[in-house]
Structures are given as C-alpha cells and as structure tokens.
Amino acid sequence: MDFIHIADVHLGASPDAGFPWNAQRTREIWDSFKKLVELVRRERPKLLLIAGDLFHRQPLGRELKEVNYLFSTIPDTQVVLIAGNHDYIRPDSWYLRYPWEKNVTGLWEERTQRIYIPQADTWVYGFSYHGREITEARYDSLRPGPEPGTHILLAHGGDEKHVPIQKEKLAASGFDYIALGHIHRPGQMGEQIRYAGALEPLDRNDRGPHGFVRGSVENRQVYTKFVPWACRSYILLEIPVTPKTTCFSLEEEIGNRMEEEGRENLFLVALKGKRDPQIRFDEERISSLGNVVEMVDHTRPDYDLEQLEDQYRGSLVAEFIRRLKSGGELEQKALDYGLDALLETGKRS
Numbered sequence: 001m002d003f004i005h006i007a008d009v010h011l012g013a014s015p016d017a018g019f020p021w022n023a024q025r026t027r028e029i030w031d032s033f034k035k036l037v038e039l040v041r042r043e044r045p046k047l048l049l050i051a052g053d054l055f056h057r058q059p060l061g062r063e064l065k066e067v068n069y070l071f072s073t074i075p076d077t078q079v080v081l082i083a084g085n086h087d088y089i090r091p092d093s094w095y096l097r098y099p100w101e102k103n104v105t106g107l108w109e110e111r112t113q114r115i116y117i118p119q120a121d122t123w124v125y126g127f128s129y130h131g132r133e134i135t136e137a138r139y140d141s142l143r144p145g146p147e148p149g150t151h152i153l154l155a156h157g158g159d160e161k162h163v164p165i166q167k168e169k170l171a172a173s174g175f176d177y178i179a180l181g182h183i184h185r186p187g188q189m190g191e192q193i194r195y196a197g198a199l200e201p202l203d204r205n206d207r208g209p210h211g212f213v214r215g216s217v218e219n220r221q222v223y224t225k226f227v228p229w230a231c232r233s234y235i236l237l238e239i240p241v242t243p244k245t246t247c248f249s250l251e252e253e254i255g256n257r258m259e260e261e262g263r264e265n266l267f268l269v270a271l272k273g274k275r276d277p278q279i280r281f282d283e284e285r286i287s288s289l290g291n292v293v294e295m296v297d298h299t300r301p302d303y304d305l306e307q308l309e310d311q312y313r314g315s316l317v318a319e320f321i322r323r324l325k326s327g328g329e330l331e332q333k334a335l336d337y338g339l340d341a342l343l344e345t346g347k348r349s
Contacts, residue, residue, distance in 0.1 A: 001120045001150055004040060005213040005224075007051035007181030008198040009033050010086065011063065015202050016266070021291060028231055030066075032200050036212065036229065037070040044076045045214075046120035051181030051196065052084025052129070052156030059087060064098045072101045078117045079104045080124045084156040084181060088129035095128075107154065112142060116149075122217075123147065125175075126154035133161045140169040144176075150217045156181040158195075167193075177215065177222050186211065192222045200230045204268055204293050207234045232264045234293070241273035243302040247281060251289060258290045269295045277301035277340070300336055308339070317342050 013029055016022045040048055055063070071079050081104075083089050089096065089108055096108055107113045107126040114125040123145065127138075134157065144151035153175045157163025162182055167189045170178060178193040184206050186197035196213045198206060211229035215222060237257050241250065254269060261267075269292055271281065283295050305325050312318045320342065324335040 001047070001122055001218075002043075002045045002214075002216040003047035003049055003120075003152075003177075004036075004043075004045050005049045005051065005179040005194065005196050005215060006036065006199055007156070007179070007196040008053045008084070008184055008202070009050070009200075010053055010056040010198065010202055011059070011067070013056035013202055015200075016293060019291075019293065029200050032229065032231060034070060036199065037074060040074045040077050044074075046078065047117065047122065047124070047152075048074070048077050048079045049124070049152070049154055049179045050079065050081035051154050051179045052082050053086045053181060054081060054084075055087040057086060058090065059094050061094050061098065064094050068098065068101055068104065071104050075101075075103050077103065078120065080107065080115065080117075080126070080154060081105075082107050082126045082154050082156060083128035085129050085132050085134075085162050088131055090130075112138075114145070116147075120150070121148075122150040122152060124152045124154055129156065134163045135161060137164045137166065137169075139163055139173075140166055142173060142175075144174050150176045150220070152176060153178045155179065158182050176217055176220060177224075179213070184210075186213075186226050188224075191224060194224055194226075196226075201232075201234050201266075204234050204266070207236060207268075209233070232262075232266060234266045234268060235261050236268045236270060237261070238270045238272060241271050241275050241299045243274060243276045245273075245275060245279070247279065247285070250281060251285060254286060255289050263290055266291045266293050268293060271295075271297045271299050273299055274302040275299045277303055277343075300332070301340065303336075303339055 011030060014022055015025045083095060095106055105115050108128050110127060110130045112125055112127045114123050116123050139155050155178060158165045170193055171190055180195040183195045184198040184202060185208055186195055188194040194213050198210050201210050209228045211227045213224050214227050215224040239253060267290060269286060281297060286295050305321050309318045309321045320338055324331045
C-alpha cells in the first residue's frame with residue numbers, strides 16, 4: 001500500500017505581505033498544491049493524507065469547489081483530511097456542508113474517528129480542531145483497533161497550545177504510521193512518525209527544504225521518503241565585511257551569492273564583520289538586488305580605540321571610550337553609535 005502525506009498547505013496565505021512579489025507567492029501556494037495533485041494522478045497512490053491546515057483560514061465555498069475539482073481528477077486515490085488550528089471546524093464551516101467527491105473523506109468530528117479504506121486495506125484515524133487551540137495531549141492515549149490491515153493516525157499538533165506530543169508515548173501507540181502536521185519544517189520521530197512540513201515555505205523563518213512524504217507499507221513495515229517540492233526557499237545569506245569592503249563590492253558579492261542560490265529564492269541578508277567607519281551601506285540598494293525580505297547589518301565600525309583615546313586625551317571622546325570599551329554587547333553598540341555621533345558632529349571636547 002503506497003501513500004502520499006502532505007500538511008500545512010495554507011491555501012490563501014500571503015507569506016510576504018507588503019513585498020512586490022506577494023501576490024505571486026499567494027498564487028504559487030495554490031499552483032504547488034495543484035501540481036501535487038497532478039503528481040498523485042500520475043502515480044496513483046492508494047491514499048492522499050492531508051494532516052491539517054489545508055487552508056490558511058476558514059475556506060470559502062468557491063475555494064472548496066476548486067479543491068474538490070482537483071480531487072475529482074484522482075478517483076483512484078482516497079483522500080483523507082482533517083482540519084487544523086488555522087482552518088478549524090466552526091458550526092457554519094463549509095467543510096461540513098460541501099458535497100465532496102466520493103473519494104474524499106474528512107474526519108471533521110472533534111472526537112477521534114476512523115475510516116476503513118478497502119482498496120488499501122487500511123484504517124485511518126483522526127479528529128479535527130474545533131477551535132484555534134487544543135491544550136490536551138490527546139494523541140498520547142490513542143491506540144489502533146484490533147482489526148487486521150494497516151492502521152494510520154492522521155494528526156496535527158506538537159506544541160503546548162496545539163495537542164502537546166510526547167515522542168515516547170506516540171512511538172509506543174502501535175500505529176503503523178503517524179502522519180503529522182502543524183510544524184512547518186519536515187522532521188521525523190523514527191521511520192513511522194513524520195512531519196511532512198509545509199508544502200511551500202510560509203514565512204522567513206521557514207528556511208530549508210519543503211515538500212511532502214512519499215510512503216509505502218509492506219507486511220506491516222513502513223518505508224518513507226521526504227520529497228522536496230517547493231518552488232522557492234527562504235535563504236540566509238551571511239556576508240562577511242572587512243574595512244576594505246565598499247558599497248559597490250558588497251552589492252557585487254550579494255548579487256553573486258544570489259545567482260549561486262537561484263534568483264527565484266527569497267533572501268535574508270545578514271552583514272557581519274568590521275567595516276570602514278566612514279562607510280554606510282545602503283539598505284534600499286541592497287533590497288533592490290533581488291527578493292530580499294530582510295537585511296540586517298551586524299557590522300561594527302573598525303575604530304582603533306587606543307589610537308582615538310590617545311588622540312583625544314582629555315576630551316569627551318576619550319572619556320566616552322574609557323567608560324564603555326570594556327563593557328558587554330550593549331555597551332559596545334552604544335560605543336559604536338556614540339563615536340559615530342561624536343566624530344561626525346565634531347563634539348569632541
């Protein structure tokens with residue numbers, strides 16, 4: 001029996017609100033999901049498991065119509081899904097009212113349900129969120145039934161406000177496979193317990209690969225593999241700076257790094273090191289080099305404190321250096337900013 005496990009698609013999300021490419025990113029999330037369904041159509045796995053947060057918020061009827069059409073194109077695959085903390089079930093939820101295709105089953109109840117899928121000889125268990133939070137560790141006590149066949153738990157959670165999980169208790173539960181959602185980075189707690197992660201990265205903290213899990217069960221033995229799928233990634237570029245670095249040379253270095261990583265990606269630029277005290281890096285120019293979602297300047301001016309203290313002995317500058325030069329990180333920042341102000345304005349006496 002083979003399956004595909006996805007989670008945290010977050011249809012309708014706007015990952016980079018305020019940036020020029022935000023609308024494109026919103027479309028990409030839909031396109032990525034559509035292409036995943038097209039893959040399912042070609043490969044025809046027995047199950048498509050969706051472990052919560054298919055939508056970023058309450059889905060609209062017209063949105064479910066689009067999703068249901070996609071599911072109608074994979075009639076040989078049984079789709080089983082639950083609602084997570086973002087698209088949780090409300091009394092008026094479209095999830096409950098929509099006329100789903102025959103191959104689609106939502107485990108919409110607040111209590112644990114299970115469904116038997118004959119063509120896969122598999123039982124799938126799960127429950128949906130009916131609010132934004134579930135603080136009880138509800139998965140710890142779940143156990144599969146005694147019936148023969150494969151038993152899979154579809155689950156969403158893993159932090160203190162969203163069904164806390166204890167790895168040891170989950171591993172001892174007896175399910176053949178546990179398909180997890182909620183954590184956006186892929187991960188696993190052994191071969192039979194995996195977070196698929198988000199299909200696409202959803203904010204600047206979602207760095208690293210994103211995709212889905214392809215799996216199979218043979219004689220109660222589970223085999224799984226993470227498959228990268230995202231069309232772009234958030235990438236941290238740590239750029240070393242020296243006193244010889246100029247604005248133009250810095251821009252050239254950042255541009256070259258972007259080319260190496262792929263211009264389609266989204267970048268967090270962090271400058272580190274010591275710069276010429278007279279140099280000021282232009283954040284606006286750096287942001288125009290590509291898809292820069294954040295630029296942080298951790299550089300420090302390369303002041304020769306002993307030389308300055310000697311040069312301005314008896315002045316405010318020398319006293320300022322003497323008081324702060326042996327301090328911690330906060331004092332060092334204050335020293336840098338203070339020296340910049342004192343030396344630029346000429347207030348040195």
